Structures are given as C-alpha cells and as structure tokens.
Amino acid sequence: MLKQEAQLYQRWVYLNKLIAFQDTEPVKIITGIRRCGKSSLLKLMIKHLLEQGITHEQIIFVNFESMQFSNMSVRELYEYVKARLPQDKKAYLFFDEIQRIEQWQDAINSFRVDFACDIYVTGSNAYLLSGEYATYLAGRSVEIKMLPLSFAEFIEFQGYSIKEKKDITGVIRKKIYDNEGDLADAQELLALYMRFGGMPGLADINLNIDNALVLLDGVYSTVVVRDILERELRKEQRQITDSTLLRRLIMFLADNIGNSTSVTSISNMLVNQKLLENNTKKNKPAVQTLQTYISALLEAYVFYEIKRFDIKGKDYLRTLSKYYIVDIGLRNYLLGFRDVDTGHIIENIVYFELLRKGYDVAIGKIDNKEIDFIAVNAERKIYIQVTESMNDPATREREFAPLRKVKDNYEKIIIANEVLNTATQDGIRIVKLIDFLLAE
Template identity: 45%
Template sequence: MLFRDTDLIKVITGVRRCGKSSLLDLIRMAIESEGVAGRGFVSVNLESKGTGIKTEDQLYDYVRGRLSDKGRTYVFIDEPQRIDGWQDAVNAMRVDFDCDIYLTGSNAYLLSSELATYLSGRYVEVKMLPLSFSEFADFCGIEFVSGTSVALTPEGDPVLFDDMLTRYLEYGGMPAIASLSTTQAQHSAYMSGVYEAIAVRDIVNRERGKGKSAVTDPSLLRHVAEFLADNIGNECSSSRIAGAFNFCGAEDHEQDRFLVCGCA
C-alpha cells in the first residue's frame, strides 16, 4: 500500500456500507501475513461497546497499553469520529509511538476539508467506492476469460457477459448485495436502508449537530433526491425542482424547498 510505514495517517473514506471496515481488515491481514517478528497490531472498532472507550484519553491509553516493545505497531481504528477529540489522540499517537496508523470514517464525518483541520495535513486520504464491474463479477464468483462473453457460475451454470453487466447496472456495486441471487425486492429494501442512513443520519443530523438549518426535512430531501435521480443527464435548476413539487401538489414550505436544494 502506498505510504505504508510513513508517519502519514492513512484515512479510508467513502459512502456508508461500501466496505471500508473490510478493507481495513484486509490491510491488517496482508501485513500480518508477512510474518515479520516483533511487529504489533492493535485494532479498535469504536462501533462496538465492548471496547469501553469513550474519551480521547481512553483511546490513547488503549493503544499505548498494546504497543509492541520489539518493533513497529500497526494501529487500525474503525470509526474514530464517534469519540469527541479523537483527532488529538491520533495525532499524539503519531508523534509519541513507533506506529503506522490506519483509520476509517464515513463521508458524513470525515470530509476532505475537515481532515485537513483535524490531522494538520499529516494524512493521506484513500477514497473508497462501491465495487467496480470486475469486482462485482468476482464477488459473484464469475470470471470472464478475455475474448469470451460466456462464463460459468460456481455451480456450473452459464452466464452471459451482457446479462452480468445488466445486473450490475440495475443493482449497483454495494458489496452486501453483490450476488446473482439478489432479487429486486431485496435490493430495494437494502438500498432504502442505505438512503435513510445517509439522508437522515448523515445529512440532516449533521446539519442539526452543527447548528445549521439548510436541511431540516428528511421527507422533502427524499423528494428532491428522487427528482434528481429521475433527471440524471438533464439540465436542472431550482425553478424546475420547485415546479415539479407544485405539479405534484406539494405547495407548502416553498422556502424550505430552496433551502434543501441549497438555492436560498
């Protein structure tokens, strides 16, 4: 991995459920597999209450108590933004310990502009996206040989390249539903949950937490998102969005529409 074993903090960012935690685990497994004696490994998942970590000092002490005394320690912290002042603990680790630090965080809390402030420029951002088509096929156990348009599933059933591409374009590349057996109903239910997590927990609650009021109505935000999704590739303006709401009979809160769209 680029910038490994440097004092730069590696931060994996991306949309919810795109696989950031899994990538963090894979990085640890890859380093551990080298079998270098003396190395230490510390993993902290702050989504789990089992760690008992609630403050930045506890986070710092937790890692300090598990450092290797024979070599470099690799530190992996999942969702550090759940702790107020986490950046102070992480910056202190970088300065005080012989360690290589890797973090994850959803885009809701670790935007690029904020990372520069939190980590004083001593970081590199690894932007993670959902699966590409080739990764999607790999998740489904499909391998298309170069120059061929037909492959076999793990069960031995044939699958056409065009059918596989159509499935990818229809269902997308979220790892949790990357499967040949995923149904439309399962996809709709899963993606609805993803949307609610992003729109309500990330966007609306983030705005409220920062004392802003530009986005206040989750249902109105959903309508705007649906309108934009239906008009991908088309020119769009605040007046077109407002017109679409009026056409549907949604005539209340006209000012809020413009606030939600960022057009106030």
C-alpha cells in the same frame, strides 16, 4: 456468541493503494458511502500485514460502530490505544468510522507524533477531511476514495471469472466464465448490475428484488440517519431535520441523474409542491435551505456533482451542474425497479467507472452542443459520448456531432451498450460498454 466474520472478498484496486503507502508517514484515510466496503478493506489490509509477518499484538483495531466504543471520548481513545501498544515494535492502528468521535483528529495527530505507528482510518462523510482536520494533518495524510463495486468486481463477487481470449479476428477480448469454466452471458450479467447496483452486500444474498430491497433499504436508512440527520445534530446545525423533505429531494435527484439542473430549478419544483417555504422576508429563501440539503447529500457520498466546462473558453461554468447517484441499485430502490431511462443509467455507470480509473471528469460544452464527459488524468484526455445504442443512423449522427466540433487531437470515443459497427469514423472510436467496463 460473538458474530462470525463474513467472507472477505478481494478489492485489489483499493488494497494495492493501501499497500503502496504501508509504513509511510501519511495517515491513510479511506472515505466513501456506508456499506461500500471500507471496513472489509481494513480487514484485508490486516490480513496482508499478518501474511507479511506482522504479529497480532502489533495490530490495534477499533470499530466505532460497536457499542464498546460508541461513547468514548478522544482522551479515552488515546489512553485505550496507548495501553495496548506493543513493546519495541511498530504498531498498526486501524480506526473504523472515526468521525463518530468528537475531536478525533487530536488523538490521530498524537499517535502520529508520540508513537512508532502506521495509521489507517475510515469515514463515511466528507467533512471528515474538512475544518480542523485540514489544520492538524495537512500534508500528512492520503485519501483513498472508495466506491461500490465496479462491474468487474460485481462479476467476481458473484462467483464468475474474467479471462482474456482471442476472438476469430485475432483481437484479444475479455470473456466471462462461470465456476465450471463455461462461457457466461455478459449482457445478462450487465443487466443484473444495472438493476441491482454494486453494493458489496449483494454477494451474500440471492439476486432478486425482495432481497435487494432489504439490503438497499438498510443502506439508505443508515446513510440518511447516521450521516445526515444525526451528523447535523452532533454539529449543532439543525438545518436538516425533515426526513420527508430530504427523501423527496433524494428521489428528485435520483430521477434526474444526468440532467442539467440548478439549485434554483429544484427549489422552484419543491416550492410548487409545497415542500419548501420561500420565506424571502427572513432572508432564508428556499434556495439556501435546499443548498444545505444537497451539500449534506454530497458530503455523505450519496450523490456526486459534476461541473460543466466550456471547451472553447477553457473555463468552468457556474450554471447547470449534473448529479449522479453513487450506486444505481439505490436509485432503483428509491424509484422502483423499472426498466426505463437506460441511457441515463449507462451514463451514471460510465461516470463512476471513470472515477475508478483515476480520471477527473467534467461535462463538455462547445457552442450549442454538449459532450457527456471530458476525462483527464496525468497521461490522457478523452472526450466521451455515452449512449444506449449506436444502431440507428440518426442516433449515430447525434452522438458524432459534438465530438466533430472539437478540433484538438485528444482521444474521442463513443461508449454504447448496443453497437453493430465499431469502425472508427472521423477519428472517433466506438467502444462497447462491456469492453469499457472490463478494461484495466
């Protein structure tokens, strides 16, 4: 018996991006960590095409996770697609996890050149967009970077709805309602999001620790094995073969999200714990080994690195980056579901929400102060501080101080989970975390 298709939940932010590039020449490349919803996005796009009158015979879908295609060569892929192309109609080609086919870019480039087709591919590793790919398809592709669920998506996946309502002061705010139309507890839902994260598979299970552990263990195991360890073997680069050391590094980075760190400091810690050998005589110091591991984690979209920017010097600094984990549920799975370090958890969530909203993000440095984020897009530049609470006077002053040092006229805000007074002060606006996460 064939597997029944699971329910498709809408991901409008990403689907609308695909639709915007429908029937254009660029190859649509969807990237992101495994299990974040890339396969479902392809199916949503296919559903959209069928609703627009495209026929089933015009659509060719190949999932390279299936045993049917697992050992296919690039030549066999080309012949497989060629034999199924519709006559006198445009074809729509969908390739899921295409990086599992060696020299895949040869086939994609040939499809683009030889046939009237619209091409969509997904991949779970950043090297998909490097090397020979850049040579073959430079300027002829568009990348759509997919992340796990935002808080707003998490709410909708759990069966709630978001509606705009005026409060007693006449200000329009977004409120959350359950499927019976009753007002939901937004803070309670946010607490669930901060605990379990935003992997789409959570929508299909009851939200408890046991179920979440099973789901998140599957995500972790798949990423580590298929996108890091096996990936290195396929490329004949055996630098990453110690899964225990890799897990120790992952746990260190997960435990230190939002902390300024360097590869050297991480290396020293692991060397002290005898998890790395500092063999400088062979010109292979622990720092180089560790950089290989970290690069693999970044390529697999498990962690994201953020650089520091000197606001006065107007240049990026080479030291002390920060790392954020792609899904806070994965962090809790690795470290245990402990209710500590809420400030850094909120910071992690805000960072990825800024990415979802289309900002380029850096850490700000001004004199001896640090600003959590500088967020820039084509239209806006925002200086942002993030904190758990703004109710303590000492905390308020600590968060205001770095922003006061910035003398330009760009927007400055403080995002806080708990805040009694949201009045603007010294041109600095205070925003509740929930309002920020639910904003368009």
